[in-house]
Amino acid sequence: MTNIQLKTLAELKESLHISYSQLNTYMSCSLKYYFRYVQGRPAERISSALPFGRAIHSGIEHFYITYKRRQEKSDVKTVQELFADIFTTEINKAExxxxxxxxxxxxxxxxxxxAMLKAFCKSAKLKDTKIIGVEMPLSAxxxxxxxxxTDFLIIGVIDALIKNCDGDIVAIDNKTALRxxxxxxxEKDLQFSVYGYxxxxxKYVAKTEDAYCRMDVLRKLKRPKVEKxxxxxxxxxxxRLAKIAVNVLTAIENQAFYPVRSWMCSGCEYKNSCYSW
Incomplete structure:
Protein backbone atom coordinates (compact mmCIF):
# COMPACT_ATOMS: atom_id res chain seq x y z
CA MET A 1 0.00 0.00 0.00
CA THR A 2 1.05 3.62 -0.42
CA ASN A 3 2.33 5.80 2.39
CA ILE A 4 -0.91 7.75 2.60
CA GLN A 5 -2.85 4.53 3.21
CA LEU A 6 -0.58 3.65 6.11
CA LYS A 7 -1.31 6.87 7.97
CA THR A 8 -3.37 6.92 11.15
CA LEU A 9 -6.87 8.37 11.14
CA ALA A 10 -5.61 11.44 13.01
CA GLU A 11 -3.03 12.04 10.28
CA LEU A 12 -5.60 11.51 7.53
CA LYS A 13 -7.85 14.12 9.12
CA GLU A 14 -5.09 16.70 8.66
CA SER A 15 -5.60 16.40 4.89
CA LEU A 16 -8.46 18.00 2.99
CA HIS A 17 -11.08 15.30 3.34
CA ILE A 18 -14.65 14.19 3.67
CA SER A 19 -15.88 11.20 5.66
CA TYR A 20 -19.04 9.16 5.99
CA SER A 21 -19.85 10.99 9.24
CA GLN A 22 -19.61 14.34 7.48
CA LEU A 23 -21.65 13.18 4.50
CA ASN A 24 -24.32 11.65 6.70
CA THR A 25 -24.49 14.70 8.96
CA TYR A 26 -24.86 17.11 6.04
CA MET A 27 -27.48 14.97 4.29
CA SER A 28 -29.44 14.54 7.53
CA CYS A 29 -29.30 18.21 8.56
CA SER A 30 -26.97 20.71 6.92
CA LEU A 31 -27.38 23.18 9.80
CA LYS A 32 -26.08 20.55 12.21
CA TYR A 33 -23.11 20.11 9.87
CA TYR A 34 -22.53 23.86 10.00
CA PHE A 35 -22.56 23.97 13.79
CA ARG A 36 -20.29 20.93 14.17
CA TYR A 37 -17.81 21.11 11.31
CA VAL A 38 -17.77 24.74 10.16
CA GLN A 39 -18.16 26.58 13.46
CA GLY A 40 -16.75 23.81 15.63
CA ARG A 41 -19.44 24.69 18.15
CA PRO A 42 -19.34 22.68 21.41
CA ALA A 43 -22.26 20.31 21.93
CA GLU A 44 -24.99 21.56 24.27
CA ARG A 45 -25.82 18.02 25.35
CA ILE A 46 -24.56 14.54 24.54
CA SER A 47 -26.82 11.57 23.97
CA SER A 48 -25.73 8.59 26.06
CA ALA A 49 -25.90 6.56 22.85
CA LEU A 50 -22.62 8.14 21.68
CA PRO A 51 -20.33 7.07 24.56
CA PHE A 52 -22.26 3.80 24.76
CA GLY A 53 -21.57 3.07 21.10
CA ARG A 54 -17.90 3.99 21.39
CA ALA A 55 -17.48 1.70 24.40
CA ILE A 56 -19.24 -1.18 22.62
CA HIS A 57 -16.95 -0.67 19.62
CA SER A 58 -13.91 -0.79 21.89
CA GLY A 59 -15.06 -4.10 23.35
CA ILE A 60 -15.61 -5.60 19.89
CA GLU A 61 -12.28 -4.21 18.70
CA HIS A 62 -10.51 -5.96 21.58
CA PHE A 63 -12.32 -9.20 20.74
CA TYR A 64 -11.22 -9.13 17.10
CA ILE A 65 -7.64 -8.04 17.86
CA THR A 66 -7.27 -10.87 20.37
CA TYR A 67 -8.41 -13.39 17.76
CA LYS A 68 -6.15 -11.88 15.11
CA ARG A 69 -3.11 -12.20 17.37
CA ARG A 70 -3.80 -15.50 19.13
CA GLN A 71 -6.39 -17.30 17.00
CA GLU A 72 -8.58 -17.59 20.07
CA LYS A 73 -11.60 -15.74 21.40
CA SER A 74 -11.15 -13.17 24.13
CA ASP A 75 -12.58 -13.89 27.56
CA VAL A 76 -16.11 -12.46 27.76
CA LYS A 77 -15.50 -10.91 31.17
CA THR A 78 -12.44 -9.04 29.88
CA VAL A 79 -14.48 -7.58 27.02
CA GLN A 80 -17.28 -6.60 29.40
CA GLU A 81 -14.93 -4.91 31.88
CA LEU A 82 -13.23 -2.99 29.08
CA PHE A 83 -16.62 -1.73 27.93
CA ALA A 84 -17.62 -0.64 31.45
CA ASP A 85 -14.32 1.17 32.03
CA ILE A 86 -14.44 3.04 28.72
CA PHE A 87 -18.12 3.93 29.06
CA THR A 88 -17.54 5.29 32.58
CA THR A 89 -14.51 7.28 31.40
CA GLU A 90 -16.45 8.72 28.47
CA ILE A 91 -19.27 9.81 30.78
CA ASN A 92 -16.90 11.37 33.32
CA LYS A 93 -14.86 13.32 30.78
CA ALA A 94 -17.84 14.62 28.79
CA GLU A 95 -17.74 18.40 28.41
CA ALA A 115 -25.26 -8.39 28.12
CA MET A 116 -24.95 -7.26 24.50
CA LEU A 117 -21.23 -8.02 24.39
CA LYS A 118 -21.83 -11.44 25.93
CA ALA A 119 -24.27 -12.14 23.10
CA PHE A 120 -21.73 -10.86 20.57
CA CYS A 121 -18.88 -13.01 21.87
CA LYS A 122 -21.05 -16.12 21.91
CA SER A 123 -22.41 -15.52 18.41
CA ALA A 124 -19.03 -14.87 16.75
CA LYS A 125 -18.17 -17.71 14.37
CA LEU A 126 -14.52 -17.27 13.42
CA LYS A 127 -13.43 -20.77 12.42
CA ASP A 128 -11.56 -20.63 9.08
CA THR A 129 -11.85 -16.83 9.20
CA LYS A 130 -8.84 -14.57 8.76
CA ILE A 131 -8.92 -11.16 10.43
CA ILE A 132 -7.23 -8.82 7.95
CA GLY A 133 -7.62 -5.67 9.99
CA VAL A 134 -9.49 -4.08 12.89
CA GLU A 135 -10.46 -0.40 13.04
CA MET A 136 -8.64 0.09 9.74
CA PRO A 137 -8.15 3.73 8.68
CA LEU A 138 -8.17 4.03 4.88
CA SER A 139 -8.19 6.90 2.42
CA ALA A 140 -8.76 7.38 -1.29
CA THR A 150 -10.54 16.56 -6.69
CA ASP A 151 -8.48 18.08 -3.90
CA PHE A 152 -10.33 15.92 -1.39
CA LEU A 153 -9.75 12.49 0.09
CA ILE A 154 -12.51 10.19 1.23
CA ILE A 155 -11.44 8.79 4.59
CA GLY A 156 -12.96 6.19 6.84
CA VAL A 157 -12.37 3.45 9.37
CA ILE A 158 -13.53 -0.10 8.67
CA ASP A 159 -14.61 -1.75 11.93
CA ALA A 160 -13.31 -5.14 10.84
CA LEU A 161 -12.08 -6.58 7.55
CA ILE A 162 -12.13 -10.36 7.29
CA LYS A 163 -11.59 -13.14 4.78
CA ASN A 164 -14.33 -15.69 5.34
CA CYS A 165 -14.28 -19.44 4.86
CA ASP A 166 -15.29 -18.99 1.20
CA GLY A 167 -12.29 -16.75 0.56
CA ASP A 168 -14.38 -13.58 0.25
CA ILE A 169 -13.12 -10.33 1.77
CA VAL A 170 -15.90 -8.80 3.85
CA ALA A 171 -16.05 -5.36 5.50
CA ILE A 172 -17.99 -5.38 8.76
CA ASP A 173 -19.79 -2.43 10.32
CA ASN A 174 -20.88 -2.92 13.94
CA LYS A 175 -24.00 -1.14 15.16
CA THR A 176 -26.22 -1.08 18.23
CA ALA A 177 -29.96 -0.72 17.79
CA LEU A 178 -33.23 -1.20 19.60
CA ARG A 179 -35.15 -2.18 16.47
CA GLU A 187 -29.11 -1.57 1.05
CA LYS A 188 -29.23 2.22 1.23
CA ASP A 189 -26.66 2.62 4.04
CA LEU A 190 -24.03 5.00 2.68
CA GLN A 191 -21.44 3.65 5.12
CA PHE A 192 -21.05 0.54 2.97
CA SER A 193 -20.66 2.60 -0.18
CA VAL A 194 -17.77 4.38 1.52
CA TYR A 195 -16.33 1.01 2.52
CA GLY A 196 -16.62 -0.22 -1.06
CA TYR A 197 -14.95 2.91 -2.44
CA LYS A 203 -6.80 -2.76 -4.01
CA TYR A 204 -8.67 -5.06 -1.65
CA VAL A 205 -11.35 -5.25 -4.35
CA ALA A 206 -10.81 -5.10 -8.12
CA LYS A 207 -12.35 -2.16 -9.99
CA THR A 208 -14.85 -4.38 -11.78
CA GLU A 209 -15.80 -6.45 -8.73
CA ASP A 210 -18.45 -6.01 -6.06
CA ALA A 211 -17.42 -5.25 -2.48
CA TYR A 212 -18.87 -7.60 0.14
CA CYS A 213 -20.08 -5.99 3.36
CA ARG A 214 -21.91 -7.03 6.50
CA MET A 215 -23.81 -5.14 9.15
CA ASP A 216 -23.60 -6.76 12.58
CA VAL A 217 -26.35 -5.30 14.75
CA LEU A 218 -26.29 -5.76 18.53
CA ARG A 219 -29.94 -5.46 19.57
CA LYS A 220 -30.71 -3.67 22.85
CA LEU A 221 -33.26 -6.16 24.16
CA LYS A 222 -34.00 -7.81 27.49
CA ARG A 223 -32.21 -10.76 25.97
CA PRO A 224 -29.75 -9.11 23.57
CA LYS A 225 -28.98 -10.81 20.30
CA VAL A 226 -26.82 -10.20 17.25
CA GLU A 227 -28.37 -9.92 13.79
CA LYS A 228 -26.17 -10.02 10.69
CA ARG A 240 -22.78 7.11 -7.14
CA LEU A 241 -21.04 7.69 -3.79
CA ALA A 242 -18.41 9.85 -5.49
CA LYS A 243 -21.15 11.85 -7.21
CA ILE A 244 -22.95 12.35 -3.89
CA ALA A 245 -19.75 13.43 -2.14
CA VAL A 246 -18.80 15.92 -4.85
CA ASN A 247 -22.28 17.46 -4.81
CA VAL A 248 -22.31 17.68 -1.01
CA LEU A 249 -18.94 19.44 -1.11
CA THR A 250 -20.30 21.86 -3.72
CA ALA A 251 -23.29 22.64 -1.49
CA ILE A 252 -20.98 23.20 1.49
CA GLU A 253 -18.76 25.51 -0.56
CA ASN A 254 -21.88 27.48 -1.52
CA GLN A 255 -22.80 27.69 2.19
CA ALA A 256 -26.12 25.92 1.78
CA PHE A 257 -26.95 25.36 5.43
CA TYR A 258 -30.53 25.02 6.73
CA PRO A 259 -32.41 23.06 9.41
CA VAL A 260 -34.16 19.78 8.64
CA ARG A 261 -36.89 18.70 11.04
CA SER A 262 -36.94 14.98 11.79
CA TRP A 263 -37.12 12.44 14.63
CA MET A 264 -33.46 13.23 15.35
CA CYS A 265 -34.26 16.76 16.53
CA SER A 266 -35.31 15.68 20.03
CA GLY A 267 -31.84 14.36 20.86
CA CYS A 268 -29.80 16.81 18.80
CA GLU A 269 -26.79 18.29 20.56
CA TYR A 270 -27.51 21.66 18.92
CA LYS A 271 -31.23 21.95 19.66
CA ASN A 272 -30.97 25.36 21.35
CA SER A 273 -28.65 26.73 18.67
CA CYS A 274 -31.08 25.57 16.00
CA TYR A 275 -34.05 27.28 17.67
CA SER A 276 -32.15 30.55 17.93
CA TRP A 277 -30.67 30.34 14.40
Missing part, protein backbone atom coordinates in the same frame (compact mmCIF):
# COMPACT_ATOMS: atom_id res chain seq x y z
CA UNK A 96 -21.53 18.64 28.14
CA UNK A 97 -24.38 17.00 30.08
CA UNK A 98 -24.91 13.37 29.07
CA UNK A 99 -28.60 12.71 28.47
CA UNK A 100 -30.07 9.25 29.02
CA UNK A 101 -33.41 7.91 27.86
CA UNK A 102 -36.18 8.00 30.46
CA UNK A 103 -35.81 4.32 31.30
CA UNK A 104 -31.98 4.36 31.36
CA UNK A 105 -29.11 5.54 33.54
CA UNK A 106 -25.40 4.83 33.79
CA UNK A 107 -25.81 1.58 35.73
CA UNK A 108 -28.56 0.14 33.52
CA UNK A 109 -26.55 1.10 30.43
CA UNK A 110 -23.50 -0.77 31.73
CA UNK A 111 -25.67 -3.80 32.50
CA UNK A 112 -27.16 -3.70 29.01
CA UNK A 113 -23.78 -3.23 27.33
CA UNK A 114 -22.31 -6.21 29.14
CA UNK A 141 -8.75 10.29 -3.71
CA UNK A 142 -12.23 11.57 -4.50
CA UNK A 143 -12.92 11.75 -8.23
CA UNK A 144 -15.68 13.56 -10.07
CA UNK A 145 -18.29 11.79 -12.16
CA UNK A 146 -16.09 12.42 -15.22
CA UNK A 147 -13.05 10.87 -13.59
CA UNK A 148 -11.21 14.04 -12.66
CA UNK A 149 -9.39 14.05 -9.30
CA UNK A 180 -34.28 -4.66 13.75
CA UNK A 181 -32.92 -3.31 10.47
CA UNK A 182 -34.89 -3.70 7.28
CA UNK A 183 -33.31 -4.86 4.03
CA UNK A 184 -33.89 -1.33 2.73
CA UNK A 185 -31.95 0.15 5.66
CA UNK A 186 -28.97 -2.04 4.82
CA UNK A 198 -12.05 2.63 0.02
CA UNK A 199 -11.58 -1.11 -0.50
CA UNK A 200 -11.45 -0.70 -4.27
CA UNK A 201 -9.04 2.25 -4.16
CA UNK A 202 -6.75 0.34 -1.78
CA UNK A 229 -27.10 -8.51 7.35
CA UNK A 230 -25.02 -9.15 4.24
CA UNK A 231 -24.93 -6.69 1.35
CA UNK A 232 -22.78 -5.75 -1.63
CA UNK A 233 -21.65 -2.51 -3.20
CA UNK A 234 -21.17 -2.56 -6.96
CA UNK A 235 -18.87 -0.39 -9.09
CA UNK A 236 -22.00 1.66 -9.90
CA UNK A 237 -22.63 2.19 -6.18
CA UNK A 238 -19.07 3.47 -5.78
CA UNK A 239 -19.52 5.92 -8.65
Missing amino acids: APVVFRRDENKDTSIEMGK RLYTEKGKP AKSSEDV LLCAN YGTIRTPSDRK
Whole structure:
Protein backbone atom coordinates (compact mmCIF):
# COMPACT_ATOMS: atom_id res chain seq x y z
CA MET A 1 0.00 0.00 0.00
CA THR A 2 1.05 3.62 -0.42
CA ASN A 3 2.33 5.80 2.39
CA ILE A 4 -0.91 7.75 2.60
CA GLN A 5 -2.85 4.53 3.21
CA LEU A 6 -0.58 3.65 6.11
CA LYS A 7 -1.31 6.87 7.97
CA THR A 8 -3.37 6.92 11.15
CA LEU A 9 -6.87 8.37 11.14
CA ALA A 10 -5.61 11.44 13.01
CA GLU A 11 -3.03 12.04 10.28
CA LEU A 12 -5.60 11.51 7.53
CA LYS A 13 -7.85 14.12 9.12
CA GLU A 14 -5.09 16.70 8.66
CA SER A 15 -5.60 16.40 4.89
CA LEU A 16 -8.46 18.00 2.99
CA HIS A 17 -11.08 15.30 3.34
CA ILE A 18 -14.65 14.19 3.67
CA SER A 19 -15.88 11.20 5.66
CA TYR A 20 -19.04 9.16 5.99
CA SER A 21 -19.85 10.99 9.24
CA GLN A 22 -19.61 14.34 7.48
CA LEU A 23 -21.65 13.18 4.50
CA ASN A 24 -24.32 11.65 6.70
CA THR A 25 -24.49 14.70 8.96
CA TYR A 26 -24.86 17.11 6.04
CA MET A 27 -27.48 14.97 4.29
CA SER A 28 -29.44 14.54 7.53
CA CYS A 29 -29.30 18.21 8.56
CA SER A 30 -26.97 20.71 6.92
CA LEU A 31 -27.38 23.18 9.80
CA LYS A 32 -26.08 20.55 12.21
CA TYR A 33 -23.11 20.11 9.87
CA TYR A 34 -22.53 23.86 10.00
CA PHE A 35 -22.56 23.97 13.79
CA ARG A 36 -20.29 20.93 14.17
CA TYR A 37 -17.81 21.11 11.31
CA VAL A 38 -17.77 24.74 10.16
CA GLN A 39 -18.16 26.58 13.46
CA GLY A 40 -16.75 23.81 15.63
CA ARG A 41 -19.44 24.69 18.15
CA PRO A 42 -19.34 22.68 21.41
CA ALA A 43 -22.26 20.31 21.93
CA GLU A 44 -24.99 21.56 24.27
CA ARG A 45 -25.82 18.02 25.35
CA ILE A 46 -24.56 14.54 24.54
CA SER A 47 -26.82 11.57 23.97
CA SER A 48 -25.73 8.59 26.06
CA ALA A 49 -25.90 6.56 22.85
CA LEU A 50 -22.62 8.14 21.68
CA PRO A 51 -20.33 7.07 24.56
CA PHE A 52 -22.26 3.80 24.76
CA GLY A 53 -21.57 3.07 21.10
CA ARG A 54 -17.90 3.99 21.39
CA ALA A 55 -17.48 1.70 24.40
CA ILE A 56 -19.24 -1.18 22.62
CA HIS A 57 -16.95 -0.67 19.62
CA SER A 58 -13.91 -0.79 21.89
CA GLY A 59 -15.06 -4.10 23.35
CA ILE A 60 -15.61 -5.60 19.89
CA GLU A 61 -12.28 -4.21 18.70
CA HIS A 62 -10.51 -5.96 21.58
CA PHE A 63 -12.32 -9.20 20.74
CA TYR A 64 -11.22 -9.13 17.10
CA ILE A 65 -7.64 -8.04 17.86
CA THR A 66 -7.27 -10.87 20.37
CA TYR A 67 -8.41 -13.39 17.76
CA LYS A 68 -6.15 -11.88 15.11
CA ARG A 69 -3.11 -12.20 17.37
CA ARG A 70 -3.80 -15.50 19.13
CA GLN A 71 -6.39 -17.30 17.00
CA GLU A 72 -8.58 -17.59 20.07
CA LYS A 73 -11.60 -15.74 21.40
CA SER A 74 -11.15 -13.17 24.13
CA ASP A 75 -12.58 -13.89 27.56
CA VAL A 76 -16.11 -12.46 27.76
CA LYS A 77 -15.50 -10.91 31.17
CA THR A 78 -12.44 -9.04 29.88
CA VAL A 79 -14.48 -7.58 27.02
CA GLN A 80 -17.28 -6.60 29.40
CA GLU A 81 -14.93 -4.91 31.88
CA LEU A 82 -13.23 -2.99 29.08
CA PHE A 83 -16.62 -1.73 27.93
CA ALA A 84 -17.62 -0.64 31.45
CA ASP A 85 -14.32 1.17 32.03
CA ILE A 86 -14.44 3.04 28.72
CA PHE A 87 -18.12 3.93 29.06
CA THR A 88 -17.54 5.29 32.58
CA THR A 89 -14.51 7.28 31.40
CA GLU A 90 -16.45 8.72 28.47
CA ILE A 91 -19.27 9.81 30.78
CA ASN A 92 -16.90 11.37 33.32
CA LYS A 93 -14.86 13.32 30.78
CA ALA A 94 -17.84 14.62 28.79
CA GLU A 95 -17.74 18.40 28.41
CA ALA A 96 -21.53 18.64 28.14
CA PRO A 97 -24.38 17.00 30.08
CA VAL A 98 -24.91 13.37 29.07
CA VAL A 99 -28.60 12.71 28.47
CA PHE A 100 -30.07 9.25 29.02
CA ARG A 101 -33.41 7.91 27.86
CA ARG A 102 -36.18 8.00 30.46
CA ASP A 103 -35.81 4.32 31.30
CA GLU A 104 -31.98 4.36 31.36
CA ASN A 105 -29.11 5.54 33.54
CA LYS A 106 -25.40 4.83 33.79
CA ASP A 107 -25.81 1.58 35.73
CA THR A 108 -28.56 0.14 33.52
CA SER A 109 -26.55 1.10 30.43
CA ILE A 110 -23.50 -0.77 31.73
CA GLU A 111 -25.67 -3.80 32.50
CA MET A 112 -27.16 -3.70 29.01
CA GLY A 113 -23.78 -3.23 27.33
CA LYS A 114 -22.31 -6.21 29.14
CA ALA A 115 -25.26 -8.39 28.12
CA MET A 116 -24.95 -7.26 24.50
CA LEU A 117 -21.23 -8.02 24.39
CA LYS A 118 -21.83 -11.44 25.93
CA ALA A 119 -24.27 -12.14 23.10
CA PHE A 120 -21.73 -10.86 20.57
CA CYS A 121 -18.88 -13.01 21.87
CA LYS A 122 -21.05 -16.12 21.91
CA SER A 123 -22.41 -15.52 18.41
CA ALA A 124 -19.03 -14.87 16.75
CA LYS A 125 -18.17 -17.71 14.37
CA LEU A 126 -14.52 -17.27 13.42
CA LYS A 127 -13.43 -20.77 12.42
CA ASP A 128 -11.56 -20.63 9.08
CA THR A 129 -11.85 -16.83 9.20
CA LYS A 130 -8.84 -14.57 8.76
CA ILE A 131 -8.92 -11.16 10.43
CA ILE A 132 -7.23 -8.82 7.95
CA GLY A 133 -7.62 -5.67 9.99
CA VAL A 134 -9.49 -4.08 12.89
CA GLU A 135 -10.46 -0.40 13.04
CA MET A 136 -8.64 0.09 9.74
CA PRO A 137 -8.15 3.73 8.68
CA LEU A 138 -8.17 4.03 4.88
CA SER A 139 -8.19 6.90 2.42
CA ALA A 140 -8.76 7.38 -1.29
CA ARG A 141 -8.75 10.29 -3.71
CA LEU A 142 -12.23 11.57 -4.50
CA TYR A 143 -12.92 11.75 -8.23
CA THR A 144 -15.68 13.56 -10.07
CA GLU A 145 -18.29 11.79 -12.16
CA LYS A 146 -16.09 12.42 -15.22
CA GLY A 147 -13.05 10.87 -13.59
CA LYS A 148 -11.21 14.04 -12.66
CA PRO A 149 -9.39 14.05 -9.30
CA THR A 150 -10.54 16.56 -6.69
CA ASP A 151 -8.48 18.08 -3.90
CA PHE A 152 -10.33 15.92 -1.39
CA LEU A 153 -9.75 12.49 0.09
CA ILE A 154 -12.51 10.19 1.23
CA ILE A 155 -11.44 8.79 4.59
CA GLY A 156 -12.96 6.19 6.84
CA VAL A 157 -12.37 3.45 9.37
CA ILE A 158 -13.53 -0.10 8.67
CA ASP A 159 -14.61 -1.75 11.93
CA ALA A 160 -13.31 -5.14 10.84
CA LEU A 161 -12.08 -6.58 7.55
CA ILE A 162 -12.13 -10.36 7.29
CA LYS A 163 -11.59 -13.14 4.78
CA ASN A 164 -14.33 -15.69 5.34
CA CYS A 165 -14.28 -19.44 4.86
CA ASP A 166 -15.29 -18.99 1.20
CA GLY A 167 -12.29 -16.75 0.56
CA ASP A 168 -14.38 -13.58 0.25
CA ILE A 169 -13.12 -10.33 1.77
CA VAL A 170 -15.90 -8.80 3.85
CA ALA A 171 -16.05 -5.36 5.50
CA ILE A 172 -17.99 -5.38 8.76
CA ASP A 173 -19.79 -2.43 10.32
CA ASN A 174 -20.88 -2.92 13.94
CA LYS A 175 -24.00 -1.14 15.16
CA THR A 176 -26.22 -1.08 18.23
CA ALA A 177 -29.96 -0.72 17.79
CA LEU A 178 -33.23 -1.20 19.60
CA ARG A 179 -35.15 -2.18 16.47
CA ALA A 180 -34.28 -4.66 13.75
CA LYS A 181 -32.92 -3.31 10.47
CA SER A 182 -34.89 -3.70 7.28
CA SER A 183 -33.31 -4.86 4.03
CA GLU A 184 -33.89 -1.33 2.73
CA ASP A 185 -31.95 0.15 5.66
CA VAL A 186 -28.97 -2.04 4.82
CA GLU A 187 -29.11 -1.57 1.05
CA LYS A 188 -29.23 2.22 1.23
CA ASP A 189 -26.66 2.62 4.04
CA LEU A 190 -24.03 5.00 2.68
CA GLN A 191 -21.44 3.65 5.12
CA PHE A 192 -21.05 0.54 2.97
CA SER A 193 -20.66 2.60 -0.18
CA VAL A 194 -17.77 4.38 1.52
CA TYR A 195 -16.33 1.01 2.52
CA GLY A 196 -16.62 -0.22 -1.06
CA TYR A 197 -14.95 2.91 -2.44
CA LEU A 198 -12.05 2.63 0.02
CA LEU A 199 -11.58 -1.11 -0.50
CA CYS A 200 -11.45 -0.70 -4.27
CA ALA A 201 -9.04 2.25 -4.16
CA ASN A 202 -6.75 0.34 -1.78
CA LYS A 203 -6.80 -2.76 -4.01
CA TYR A 204 -8.67 -5.06 -1.65
CA VAL A 205 -11.35 -5.25 -4.35
CA ALA A 206 -10.81 -5.10 -8.12
CA LYS A 207 -12.35 -2.16 -9.99
CA THR A 208 -14.85 -4.38 -11.78
CA GLU A 209 -15.80 -6.45 -8.73
CA ASP A 210 -18.45 -6.01 -6.06
CA ALA A 211 -17.42 -5.25 -2.48
CA TYR A 212 -18.87 -7.60 0.14
CA CYS A 213 -20.08 -5.99 3.36
CA ARG A 214 -21.91 -7.03 6.50
CA MET A 215 -23.81 -5.14 9.15
CA ASP A 216 -23.60 -6.76 12.58
CA VAL A 217 -26.35 -5.30 14.75
CA LEU A 218 -26.29 -5.76 18.53
CA ARG A 219 -29.94 -5.46 19.57
CA LYS A 220 -30.71 -3.67 22.85
CA LEU A 221 -33.26 -6.16 24.16
CA LYS A 222 -34.00 -7.81 27.49
CA ARG A 223 -32.21 -10.76 25.97
CA PRO A 224 -29.75 -9.11 23.57
CA LYS A 225 -28.98 -10.81 20.30
CA VAL A 226 -26.82 -10.20 17.25
CA GLU A 227 -28.37 -9.92 13.79
CA LYS A 228 -26.17 -10.02 10.69
CA TYR A 229 -27.10 -8.51 7.35
CA GLY A 230 -25.02 -9.15 4.24
CA THR A 231 -24.93 -6.69 1.35
CA ILE A 232 -22.78 -5.75 -1.63
CA ARG A 233 -21.65 -2.51 -3.20
CA THR A 234 -21.17 -2.56 -6.96
CA PRO A 235 -18.87 -0.39 -9.09
CA SER A 236 -22.00 1.66 -9.90
CA ASP A 237 -22.63 2.19 -6.18
CA ARG A 238 -19.07 3.47 -5.78
CA LYS A 239 -19.52 5.92 -8.65
CA ARG A 240 -22.78 7.11 -7.14
CA LEU A 241 -21.04 7.69 -3.79
CA ALA A 242 -18.41 9.85 -5.49
CA LYS A 243 -21.15 11.85 -7.21
CA ILE A 244 -22.95 12.35 -3.89
CA ALA A 245 -19.75 13.43 -2.14
CA VAL A 246 -18.80 15.92 -4.85
CA ASN A 247 -22.28 17.46 -4.81
CA VAL A 248 -22.31 17.68 -1.01
CA LEU A 249 -18.94 19.44 -1.11
CA THR A 250 -20.30 21.86 -3.72
CA ALA A 251 -23.29 22.64 -1.49
CA ILE A 252 -20.98 23.20 1.49
CA GLU A 253 -18.76 25.51 -0.56
CA ASN A 254 -21.88 27.48 -1.52
CA GLN A 255 -22.80 27.69 2.19
CA ALA A 256 -26.12 25.92 1.78
CA PHE A 257 -26.95 25.36 5.43
CA TYR A 258 -30.53 25.02 6.73
CA PRO A 259 -32.41 23.06 9.41
CA VAL A 260 -34.16 19.78 8.64
CA ARG A 261 -36.89 18.70 11.04
CA SER A 262 -36.94 14.98 11.79
CA TRP A 263 -37.12 12.44 14.63
CA MET A 264 -33.46 13.23 15.35
CA CYS A 265 -34.26 16.76 16.53
CA SER A 266 -35.31 15.68 20.03
CA GLY A 267 -31.84 14.36 20.86
CA CYS A 268 -29.80 16.81 18.80
CA GLU A 269 -26.79 18.29 20.56
CA TYR A 270 -27.51 21.66 18.92
CA LYS A 271 -31.23 21.95 19.66
CA ASN A 272 -30.97 25.36 21.35
CA SER A 273 -28.65 26.73 18.67
CA CYS A 274 -31.08 25.57 16.00
CA TYR A 275 -34.05 27.28 17.67
CA SER A 276 -32.15 30.55 17.93
CA TRP A 277 -30.67 30.34 14.40
